[in-house]
Amino acid sequence: MDRIDPLSAGASAPAHRAAAHPGGASSGREAPVAGEPFIAADVGGTHARIGRVRIDRTGRVELLEHRRYACAGYPSLAAILREFAGSAMPDHAVVAIAGRLAGDRLVNSNLAWPVSLQQTREAAGIARLALLNDFGAVAHAVPHLDPATMTPVCGPHSAVPERGPALVLGPGTGLGAALHLPGPPPQVLASEAGHAALAAGSPRELAVLGELLQRWPHVDNERVLSGPGLVNAYLALCRLDGVAPRLHTPAAITAPALGGGGRVAVGRRSLFCGVSGRLAGDLAVTFGAGRGYLAGGVLANIGPFLRESRFAERFTNKGVFAEALGQVPVWLLDHGQIGLVGAAAWYAAQQAGK
16 A cells, blocks of 8 residues: 655645644644644545544543545545535644655555645645544554454453554555554654565465466565455465356455355455464564554454464464564454544644644
């Protein structure tokens, strides 16, 4: 999945406007009054989750209302923001969105429409608009996570350790990954792990990789670990097994996760969970992560299957680091608004000068 470069600047603005903040890009007027409601959004390739939020006296994000929109049903991001706000558009909005800023424009292969920072601000009628990396926003939400929305996947879960980096990983329309680094001040490192080369960890996965290399010269993690990737790997398995494909959408492949769906579909879900565990373990070893969080709609749809799969085995299968990774807890996040909560937390921190 294409991601916003955390160092990119946004659209140029007149001198009286605030400069773009590190970690995102913005245009418009200065900070909101403390406690003033503003819009926070999490926009992916399929859905846009829009909320009206404010920061309470303790610094926590208070979600006042939220809705979900199908991106393909609207001509632009501005149109979705206008429909959500109606006649009560606040002065400030922050949008977590997949893509990479090239000047004023967002480059992304998964969005339903082009995005210009300045044109979106003007068309929506927002005085100040900020953009940040979508999975960076999820990482910014780590301090705000409610344990009631987290399901253990592997590792010890008697307590949530706060030391060391926290890894956030999630397949959706694409694949997102980011790190939350504890402070003070806490920082978030967004990544392009979705575009790193896919690695095989078994003869079956190597055969699937061979099939995919016949279609693309570079097979990245996103070619398998995403909604469209579910279909890519399912079709590859069908070709390997000489079976006519019966399923053609990610929803069809994930829907029967606990109740059959055919040997190839079950094999596809098993492969998906195994490759997810392998990548999560690789990233945890690379960055010394002390805990991991799995997000995204695909994993949420196969949550029970994931916990019974080879995810944990593949996560810890790292040679001399196997024992260390066995002490790293991994949770599945069930909070559908986590991206917009993280975006709001990031925006509030930036406005407060933290």
